[in-house]
Amino acid sequence: MAEKLFRYPELLRAGSSRGAVRHAVEVGRLRRVGRGIYAAAAPDFGEDLRATLLRLPPEAVFGFHTGARLHGFGDVPQASLHVIVPASSVVPKISGLIAHESVLPVRDQVLLADVPVASAARCAVDLARTLPRMDALPLLDLALRCGACQPADLRRETARHAGLRGVCQARQLVRLADARSECRQESQLRLVLVDGGLPPPEPQIWVHDEWGNAVVRLDLGYQESKVGIEYDGRSHLTRERLRTDRARMNWLSAQGWTMRHFTARDLYHRPRYVVDQTRQALSSRRPERR
Template sequence: MATQLWRTDALMRELTMSRIRTRLDREELFRVRRGVYADQPCGDDDELRALMLRLPDGAMLARQSAARRHGFGVLRDDLIHIRLPSELPKPRLPGVVVHRTVLPVHPVVVGGLPCVPAAHCAVDLARAVRRLDALPVLDAALRSGVVTRDDLLAEVAAHRALRGVCQARQLIPLADGRAECRQESQLRLILIDGGLPPPEPQIWVTDSCGIPLYRLDLGYRERRIGIEYDGLSHLNRDRLRHDRERVNWLDAAGWRMRYFTDRDLYRRPQHIRATIRAALS
């Protein structure tokens, strides 16, 4: 059953404050956030709905919060990002970040909550976050299927003269919906920014009968150079056994594999570029 939410002023049309307190003590009523109550314990979506009740008309989820609703929330952020029209007063609510923009935005409803449209959300983030995080957002937006490259190009044109638009405009042509995680996108961008040829994401390697056996994170198919990001999932013993079998097969098939970790990605990007440059030469 859907959770019923009430603002304090609506609830007090039927109950006194004393009666509200009694129901809270009996757990017949639950406080979701200041000024909003529910008829049962709430999940994350209900807490967002409760927040919207505290905000003026025209408020909508934006940036990382909207991206999660649209299906491309690859950037971690525990804050709730809200967009408000510039003429409305800015509320002060814990855990809430309010953004304003001069661009007109018509909200879309995703899972019952008003959100900034997907293309607008992706371009907003690509303008606002650091370059290494911006490409993963654009890749994930394309992968989610809620936007196309043409949608992003049309949207970025509407953001002209806004802060960070040059970064977004530069990265949209590089975006690729085949990337499957944030680190793969970041690894690809490090190589591109180092002047290396763009590696192909998600390469399937086939056996002698043409049957796909293994898929590589990135690589250069014609040169048979594969590039992999090893995250925490590769520390599992069963996964390690599979990886060793895979490496041996790829080596026998003539593939030269290069592996990188979070330390390389975030502390030694030049090492990544030098390693791949040497493999290509």
């Protein structure tokens, strides 16, 4: 079967935002084969969706994990297809399909991959209600970062879910969601600190030199207290990266910043250590008066 190609304007007309297209290329769901020409990394996915839809009630729309993937922010891998159907619908048993019966009508559905899909905000809020918190906030951040929806869209959709299971969690996480967060671990570090009773740190802070030039960008931080927080993944373990990090730390220290660095072990196995270390750094610094 010949590879199906898409022109950039076609992707936009199908409902993808510019940010969603860019993110799909970054994570490998789309492949750029020429100027303005893209190929689907999984060319049979759309066919699977259309074939499944033929066996479902006419009101069925794709949502949850499947909807998030189609909108470009499917941060949580999920092999099953997810559809939303009206409550009390008769849905045949189909291997690999999860049907979510909902009393809340699906509004503002869009057509993606030639199938009906719940709006990006509906998919994001449904997942924010039902996923673990550490998975939900990174997904909301990514939905904003890739341009699939805006903060106001999430707030309106959350209000529509009032009274449904998990809406309190979704409401809190929507308030925390931030498009500036650039990776899953940054989002999770922010959540660990907030859940530990600290103020939300600001993502992606630029630190300027005495002439006003942006020199260093921090993963997270508290500008007023000059406390910075960095997530050190595996890329930080190379000899060249260690030299670069040491130079950054020396420069930041000279500018009056106190830094705290955390690893995957800290984030996932001892979150209390992350909170305690950050609280200690904050308590040792008094906000500068202006």
